[in-house]
Amino acid sequence: MMRALSNLNPQTLRIIALLLVLALVILFFSTQISNYLNGRLFNRISSSVAIMALIATAQTLVILTRNIDLSVGSVVGFTAFATGSLIAAMPDLHPLLLVSFSMLFGACFGAFNGFFVAYARVPAIIVTLATMALFRSLLVEFADGKSITSSQLPQWLTSFPNTRLFELGQFQFRASFVIAVVIVIAVHIALQRLRVARKLYAIGSNPEAAEMAGINQKLTVFFAFVCAGALTGLAGFMFLARFGNITVVAGLGFELKSVAAAVVGGVNIFGGSGTVFGALIGAVLVDLIETSLVRWQLVSEFWREAVLGTLILTAVALDAVVMRRLVALRAAKHHEKREKEVTHG
Amino acid sequence: MDKPSPLASMWAKVQTWEGFLVCALIFIVLMNTALSPQFMTLGNQINLFQLSIEKIIVALVMTFVIINAEIDLSVGSMMGLAACAFGYLFQMGVDPVLAIAIVLLIGAAGGALNGFFITTIGLPSLVVTLATLIGFRGLARVLVEDRGITDFPDWFDALGQQGWLGPVPFALIAFGVLFVCLYVLLQRTGFGRKTYVIGTNRDVAAFAGIDTNKHKMILFIMSGLVSAFAGLLYAARVGAVRGDVALGFELDIITMVLLGGVSIFGGSGTLLGTLLAILIVLNLRNGMALLNITGHIQTGVIGILLIASVLLPRVDVSTLLRGKKQQESGS
Amino acid sequence: MTQPVLSLDHVSKRFGSTLALSDMSLVLFPGEVHAIVGENGAGKSTMIKIMTGIHQPSEGTVSVDDTVRTISGSQTARELGIAAIYQEPMVFPDLDVAENIFISQVGGGWLQNKAKQRREASALIERIGMDLDVDRAASGLTLAEQQAVEIARALSQDVRVLIMDEPTASLSAHEAEQLRRIARQLAADGVAVVYISHRLEEIFEVADRVTVIRDGEHISTRLITETDTDTMIAEMVGREVGNYFAKAKSHARDEVILSVGGLTLDGVFENIDFELRRGEVLAMAGLIGARRTDVALALFGIHPATSGTVAYKGEPLKITSPKQAMDAGIAYVSEDRRKLGLAMPMAIRANISLATLGDFLSKIGLINREKERATAHQFRQRLNIRTPDIETEVGMLSGGNQQKVMLAKWLNMQPDLLIFDEPTRGIDVGAKAEVHDLIRDFVKQGGAAIVISSDLPEVLAMGDRILVMREGEQMAILDHEEANQERIMALATGQDDLGRVAA
Amino acid sequence: AVPAAADMMLEGGQEVDMVLLPKFLGILVFDQANEGAQEAHAELENPGELLFVGPTPENSVAGQIEIMTTSATQGQGAVMLSNNAGDQIVPSAQAAQEAGTRVVTWDSPIPSGDGEDVFVAQVDFGSIGVVMADMAHSILGGSGQMAVLSATPDAANQNAWIAAMEEALEDDKYADIELVDIVYGDDQAEVSYNRALALVDQYPDLGLIMSPTTVGIQASAKAMQDEGLCDQVRVSGLGLPAEMLSYTLNGCAPEFALWDFRDLGYLTYYTAYGLATGQLSGEIGETFTAGRMGEYTIEEDPGREGASRILMGPFTVYTADNVEAAAQ
């Protein structure tokens, strides 16, 4: 079994491992919670994970380059608010224009971060720690005590996240979820196939070598942050559409949630390895655990966080241990292969 | 070796990051004194520390942790857990002194837990402490649920609220003592040297026979212990605890340390830098508060300062080196 | 001759106080292999880094095709067809070999064609004469394999100037041979090859012209046919150096200090058996990947052996951590100074005291700085480490001087058993001789040494006995008398049929 | 107690600097309160300053303590506090009082009552309980399951109101109404939204989500609407007409209640001004006229013994009939 697995490449392995964990969690809760396993569960998770999936994807892009973006929460909040104010001001703005506005708006924040990280060479954790506070402050200034309410928003906007594109039995596939998944898959494929994207991995893997190999590090990292910004902006748009009511606390704490999702999804926090698909599963896992815990009679409301923390930790630890075993196996196989070659050759 | 002129050496000192911080600090203090009459009053000077005393105490150990190329995001939650655990035990009728002992134990245990996953399991500290940030907060929640616990014994409240040596409160003295001890520990002892070496390149340290895991374990236990201590001080200062005590403190703490010129990738930085950064942040916040500048603008200013803190001393370390350090501390 | 492809005119380079290059001029013609030799810290790497835009000259100009250019970075260099393989190989551990080779390739469309990439990659690796699975992640690669990847990367782009900074430093004779072949072949294709090496004998095999530099200054540029080893060395060091490869007589005593029996690390090496006496030098020879380092790491407790016995000074000893090994008096000088040997951003002083920090501590654990400085100064003299002062960051030193600092760190421990892994990798003749003398002194005073080296002359010069490994197996232990290059190579490559090889 | 001087008018024009300190900045209701306070400030022609300073959302507790302390240092005449720090504010509030600064709480009091001169209560906390119980009763038609979606476990006034409601539910009138669970949405849209749905999944027979927080009620209503659950699970609690309009009209949240934060700010300012200028002593039984809002009396706070309050009340229950008018 293990041997068979060890033939696959690490990234596929990781995703399989994650899916296993996911299955285990679902199995566990299905024994604990009555009428748990049904389409409804899927609908809940799928529609609530859509936003975090996008943010986790953005976070992954940045982490791959051995950076981190702690400002995503503030960017989501600000974008949601700005988008809301815009559509409130001109209600018959074309949807596509509105979406592109959100993404552009987010991309600007990304560019700001990216500039300081890539060109001014300030460590990402410092830049984004600062911009997290900065953007939030700007939002409070900008909001000036007002808040966006769903009554200010056009019908199409508030209803689109839940419009059912198609259904499989009980499983409803809603716009927000489908869009998120489509984007994640698109980014996933891009990261595996686009040569530019491979450079993200290269830089995260060994910045020094990247410099020597003549990869345009500055531009690539900047590019990563801008893309992340755009995705976060889109998340902001979805946030607005889903919740309708936007105050200055919108998106508070998303930075850590997204990092958690990415990490649980097997993205190496030190860059170079990991997939956005993994990040998606990570986001689902965290969301699933959170939602299920609320429904789990055994743990009172107050135990939720404690259990969540424990589960995240064990999930990551498990993943690490399993991966190590498999890698060791691969190495052993590789060695054997060499041995054989020698004896035959 | 010819001695450089005193003036030149002065200038050389100013050019160091610490030197720059000193200048910045002097400037800020002067500005504050000029702009608000109440600034230079003894009361305000003490309040200025009191208001963030717990954060700045934890910032001292955080300096060790970050120089060691690790990070501890769980400090805020640990402070909360400690405070709540104390409140809980107190409500259970446990003798406060015993309660304090138990709480400190909890702190050490929490640190050890972080340490275990980071050293034995080999997970990145960012990940582990991110999880325990949630977990410890959760435990605090479990202990106090939706209650607010208050009416601690007077001597306990006094510890946090009244002058101990004259007008100087206990916490401030504790900070002073702790600073001196930790300063010597980091800058003068073998332990400190190891902290730097491991932070610079873990493998090199290991190949030199240093038990890096043990060292990191000790650091995280220190971090947990001091956080718990700070949590108790907080409880004493505000005379009440609640599930959300010290929520989000970790970021302020890390900000101060980084502002002090400690490299987020480990291996470089000094406690003096951290101290200066602390003074700058506190004075700046206090000054702005006295000028009735509201919270979010204050945070914004600190944010800008943080970026500036890296841009200004833009001298030595090339990004390549940074990258390398981080990689090695990571692997 | 044709017009020069690349030329430096009166280039100088300052690093703060150190003048790494002064008034250096050099002309490169297409189709030549141009060797550059010089002592450690002479300025070779610095010159290279100027050619490839890593550093900018403080004075002077660089011109390509007789037009003055400012090479602002490695990308510009790439565009001008200048590629380099650096002293320390650099790969991307998370990418597979093929990607490592083509990552920085210009053009070739947006998408990467895996299949095509794999094919071309294998072709390149073959051309270098390496056998390497191109789908394998680079993380597990040995230094040599990493080097191969870098060379392949350089070859993958059509280069006009290929600079090799000590490419063979980490290669065994066998692979070094291959590499020189490639260099010649490239030259034949009209590429200008700059070839830096401390192995003079190979200079004569590969180079058309050779430039000697000393202390950052240009000393001479000659056709290889118009010079010889002695003049070259004399010009490099500015003095006569004795025949540094002469084997000194053994100082071996009777007392066995270390005896290893059936030492095995599953999946890595197996059944290593040898005895080591005080005053004796055991050399370990073998190709890259022979797993000599791993044996050393096992003895030093980094990757403890899974089975087998180790008796040290008579008593059985189970080594599971470096600390243990060091307490017993065993030291290991790593082959990879950048990753495992030195804390680059820290002062020389701090690095030298690192392994023996305990000796510098007062009762209450404070570091005795005077003692620390004194020790550092002493070693600076004894190994003549070239540096402005002992507070200099080790990272600022040249490769060879870094090596010396690393040796100092371990010598200060005054061990009974010293394991040197490639002790003279990237070290110039002068320093080499010094290091060899250091090792000899060490054993003369009753220590015992294991010297892992891929440099056969060195193996023969140092080893009282020579243990040859291949693919994790111990092939033989030869006494110095019965050993010669052919015999060792034969064992190392697994064709023990002497007759054929020797003939 | 002092003889209740029949409606004593506060005389304006006296100079006193005052600080209006909300839980944190950027929330609509607090800005409305500020508007009210500013209105009173102008009305009373106070030459002094009225500052509206507050902490950032993520730094609310520490920030409030800091501002309270600084105000004392500055010698402000009064601090008007919507307390978010629970009893953690007590030491700094007491210090402020010792420094001669009056501490008037509004919207959310200091639980222990220490360090507070008087609490301007938007409504009687007991009656909020009753009103919520009544709304539940009428929505559920007398019987059914309901769950509470509160802000955070630390929100002092939400906790007080929920307690009051639980007390009210003891009454036989509500015998058939079952309170099945209390969960927290952290006053964040997405958390509240997900909690609300989780409640529905956990309690198939749930008929009502009672959310005594403007963020929670809006998020729950939206969640029910989005999932098309409005016909089986209704939403009620405390909400802003402007935010609840659509849900009230489409029946997702047929009834909810709230008070006017402008008035609250206005009344709070009058009280604080009176105290800071020494025209009011803060004694129980003291009566005064707060401009347009008329006469108010300082009384004992039934919820917190030893503490005193001024009861603004009554508050409005919004239904499809009156919500549109209020939303304008």
Ligand SMILES: Nc1ncnc2c1ncn2[C@@H]1O[C@H](COP(=O)(O)OP(=O)(O)OP(=O)(O)O)[C@@H](O)[C@H]1O
């Ligand atoms: N980045 C730097 N900063 C300061 N000094 C430097 C730097 N790089 C090199 N030097 C100094 O410049 C001189 C030349 O170094 P260089 O690496 O070119 O020598 P080298 O000829 O390559 O020696 P080796 O054969 O050991 O590699 C040395 O004295 C070294 O200390």
Ligand SMILES: Nc1ncnc2c1ncn2[C@@H]1O[C@H](COP(=O)(O)OP(=O)(O)OP(=O)(O)O)[C@@H](O)[C@H]1O
């Ligand atoms: N096939 C391999 N896969 C993974 N790691 C390897 C492999 N070969 C060597 N290494 C690692 O590379 C390092 C160099 O050891 P190596 O196997 O090359 O033995 P060696 O004979 O010492 O070669 P060298 O001459 O480079 O020292 C060791 O740390 C070893 O663990």
Ligand SMILES: [Mg+2]
């Ligand atoms: Mg060199």
Ligand SMILES: [Mg+2]
């Ligand atoms: Mg080796």
